[in-house]
Amino acid sequence: METITDLIKNQPIPKMVRIRQNFDRTCIPVEEIASTVQKELDREDLGGKIKPGMKIAITCGSRGMTNNALMARAMVDFVKSKGAEPYIVAAMGSHGGATAEGQTQILRDYGITEEAMGCPVKSSMETVQAGLSGVRKQPVFVDKNASEADGILLFNRIKPHTSFxxxxxxxxxxxxxxxxxxxxxxxxxxxxxxxxxxxxxxxxGRTILENCPVLGGIAVVENAYDDTYLIKGLTPQEIIDEEPKLKEISYRTIAKLLFDKCDVLVVDKIGKNISGDGMDPNISGRFVLPQYCSGGIDAEKVVVLDITDETHGNAQGIGLAEVTTRRLVNRMKLEMTYPTGVTNTFLHLMKIPMIMDNDREALQLALMCCPEAEDHDHMKLIRIPNTAHIGEIEISEGLLPLAKANPNIEILTDLYDLPFDGQGNLF
Structure with a gap:
């Protein structure tokens, strides 16, 4: 790597400022979350279908969601109040390395344990066939634990997808x-x-609604700060009719980078708990299938520095960046990353970008390799902690004029040099 280090050593890293992007902060107060969930369930055509002695499966997924465990526990308590027997099932496709143990660990990371929920938590990769899909007549599978319930309550966040x-x-x-x-x-x-x-x-989805005892569910929309914006109880018919409307609300409430383009986007961490693709392309602009989706910022180069602890070594999405660090590659576990690629077929998500020994060199390499930059003396660089938290971010001096002209952006600091430690990594 000495040759590469020598080639990039004179590439300057621009001075930065910290800014605050301001979005709509409307949300449900935390102290009202549980009661809101229970109120939404307490309808005759939804929770009213739960009878004493029934076994009710509550689905919990792999996506990070604020107040996740709080809402799940509220659903459990509601089911118990009806005299029924709740249990939680892991409903997350191939995540967690496509193992029951891996999916249990993901739920545990979110605080969804038997002790915290007060009910069994069941995780299995075993499925049964629910039926044949309506148009294409393909077999449709459902979690065996869920299939054995007298009723199923769904629980998930509504948001834009990353690839369709x-x-x-x-x-x-x-x-x-x-x-x-x-x-x-x-x-x-x-x-x-x-x-x-x-x-x-x-x-x-419709095949499962028609062939499995789905009673309805709790749909959640979050605001730009990942706070709970809306909680809605839906019957099976309302899932069909109302979920598309909630999706449109989510498009309006999600955060975004308030810049159209930059030369280099630096993402401190990616992970499956952040997005199915490690980093949400609706923020990063890096879509798995750009022919079907668009949006996010237009960045000539993307640098990813690390992965989250919660992703347990699953570095899916690293292939969407051009540069990464040896630290990330050392933490990447192929046994956690590759099963997702086999399942979704997007093998390019697993590709390893150019690996640099430290953060400073990763930034220098990306900055040096931006031939389309409008002004090489004032490079436009943005640094974010991850795509789920972009309220406060760092931008380079070259983006300051745009930031000052935007009423939804606050400049929080004077210009400063990025702080690197003795190993060349960012503090």
């Missing part, structure tokens, strides 16, 4: 089609043409 557009993206319909389908069901959908994924999610 359609009436149903990330939400309850997809949780049924892919989450409850486990690795086998997820593979079945992903091994068909990506061009029809939005159709398959709906088709498989």
């Amino acid at each position: 557009r359609g009436p149903y993206e990330s939400g309850l319909m997809k949780m049924m089609a892919i989450g409850l389908g486990k690795q086998k069901g997820a593979e079945s959908i992903h091994h068909q043409s990506p061009a029809i994924m939005h159709e398959l999610v709906e088709e498989y």
Whole structure:
């Protein structure tokens, strides 16, 4: 690496400032979360279907969600109040290395344990066939533990998907089609043409609604700060009719970078707890299938420095960057990363970018290799902690004029040099 170090050593790193991007902060107060969940469930056509002695499966997924455990526990308590027996099932496709133990660990990371929930937490990769999909007559699979319940309550966040557009993206319909389908069901959908994924999610989801005892669910929309913006109880018919409307609300509430383009985007950490693709392309602009999706910032080069602890070595999405660090590669576990690629077929997500020994060299390499930069003396660099938290970020001096002209941006500091330690890594 000495040759590369020598080639980039004179590349300056621009001075930075910290800014605050201001978005709508409307949210449900934390102290009202549990009661809101229970109120939404307490309808005759939803919670009213739960009778004493029934076994009720509550689905929990792999995506990070604020107040996740709080809402799950509220659902458990509601089911108990009806005299029924709740249990939680892991509904997350192939995540967690496509193992029952891995999926249990993901739930544990979110505080969803038997002790905290006050009910059993069941995780298995075993599925049963729920039926055949309506149009294409493909077998549709569902988690065996969920299939044995007298009723199923879905629980998931509604948000834009990272690789397709359609009436149903990330939400309850997809949780049924892919989450409850486990690795086998997820593979079945992903091994068909990506061009029809939005159709398959709906088709498989409707098949489960028709053939499994789904009572309804709790849909959650978060604001730009990942606070709980909206909680909505949905009956099976309302999942079909209302989820698309909630998806449109989520498009308006999600955060975004308030710049159209930059030369280099630096992402401190990626992970499956942040996004299915490690980093949300609706922020980063790096879509798995750009022919089907667009959005986010236009960055000539993307640098990823590390992965989250919660991703347990799963570095899916690293292939969407041009530069990374030896630290990240050393923490990457192929046994956690590769099963997702086998399932979703997006093998380019697993590719390893150029590896630099430290953060400073990673930034220097990316900055040096931006031939399309408008002003090489004032490079436009943005640094974010991850794509889920972009309220406060760092931008280079070259972006200051745009920031000062935007009423939704506050400049928090004077210009400063990025702080590197003795090993060349950012503090």
